[in-house]
Amino acid sequence: MSPKAIQFKANSVIYFQGDMNEKTYILNSGKVILKTVDIESGQEIQDVIQTGEFFGVKSALGKYPREETAIVVLPSNVIEFSVPEFEQIASKNTRIIMKMLKVFSNQLRRIHKQVQNLLSAEEQGKDPEEGLYQIGEYYLGAAKYPQALYAFRRYLTYYPSGRFSDQATPKMAQAEANCQKKGHQGGGIAPAAVTSFDTSTSEGKHLSDVAKKYYNGVSLFSQQKFAEAFKEFKKIIEQSNDEEYKAKSIFEEGRCLFSLGSYDECIKHFTGMIQKYPKHSELLEALFYIGNCYEKKNAKEKAVSFYNKIITMAPKDASVYRKAKKAVSSL
Structure with missing residues (x-):
């Protein structure tokens, strides 16, 4: 070669x-x-x-x-x-090595400068935790919701029990709701990014009851309390008239079943979801979970058929496309 x-x-x-x-x-x-x-x-x-x-x-x-x-x-x-x-x-070719060293040294200088900025901020009484939270607040106040959502997610990933976690969680929900309203991408919650959802805060009161229940369920899932999260999503499906949160909860319920190792139930659940919501925003992810369930059950041919279906349907720049391609190659 x-x-x-x-x-x-x-x-x-x-x-x-x-x-x-x-x-x-x-x-x-x-x-x-x-x-x-x-x-x-x-x-x-x-x-x-x-x-x-x-x-x-x-x-x-x-x-x-x-x-x-x-x-x-x-x-x-x-x-x-x-x-x-x-x-x-x-x-x-020493010229290539010298060029690479120049590029890497520039990158190291940039990293060094960032570290120095962080250290000087701490010396001035500012800390990275507060700074990251304030970035989220700034973007939220400026109605730049995708940036606010990203910042609050990062905050809760790095500081799940931080000083501002109670405020950051509902503000993240607020940013996500506005992202969806305005048609921005990236509205899904990163599972590891959520801690407890405090509905007693002033920000939490701006959310509907069903939204609070939904984010409580997401919070429980992020803490790997899958059975409790399943119950929370089930309540929304059975009791709420809000079709948006019902559809989102049905998807989350399926994720709980997968995480609990109930693969047959998970396949049945997501199959029903796809039949009821053929244009669900998480359709391709649901197909991936079905394929993954079959893979866990060692039904490799069925698993591959679902992964291939995703490959034919998903845009090539979508993460689910890459996950499906990787899954097929591993089988």
Whole structure:
């Protein structure tokens, strides 16, 4: 095998953040940008790859997930290397090594500057926990709901029992509700990002009763109290007339069944959900859970059929598409 040249069309993706891929690349012509998200602010960061510059090197050599998404802006010609091919070329070309060292040193300087900023903020009486919470508040007040949602999720991930967790949870719910109302993407709750939902706070009182119950259920699920969460979602389904939260609760109920290891019930549950809500926002995720249930039951052919169905239906930049592709390759 030898390095190969690949032609990419504009708006195509070379790899996604989170992908596992031991390939490195060099931009021969065209324009490629690397997109990532600032952990604290939720703001998108873009780095432009220069012609002749390598990218994807650290994650390939370190064998860890991609830290960014590589997007082709203009038609581009990219040279793809395997790790052994890259090591062989780099070992014989000191210019490449020097260029890489320059890139890595710039990245290290940027990280050092961020650390210094954090340390100086602490010296001035500010701490990262409060700063992250305040970022969420700022974006919420400015009606920038996707950024607010991201910031509050991050806060609750890093500080699940933090000083502002009671306030952050309902504000996260408020940001999510506004995201959905305005048609923004990313409204789903990250399971590990939620702690207890305090409905006695002033922010919590702005939510409907069914919303409070729903977020209580999400909170219980995040604490791995799957049976209790199942009961909470079941109450919403049986007692509420709010179709939006009923549909969301039906999906969450299925996740609880899967987490409890009730795979036959989970398959039956999600099959019923798809029949009742054929345009459910979590349709593809439901199909993935069904496939995963069959995989757990060692019914590999059925599992693959569901994964393949997702692959034909999902956009290639969707995370469920990548999960399905990975699941098929592992079987």
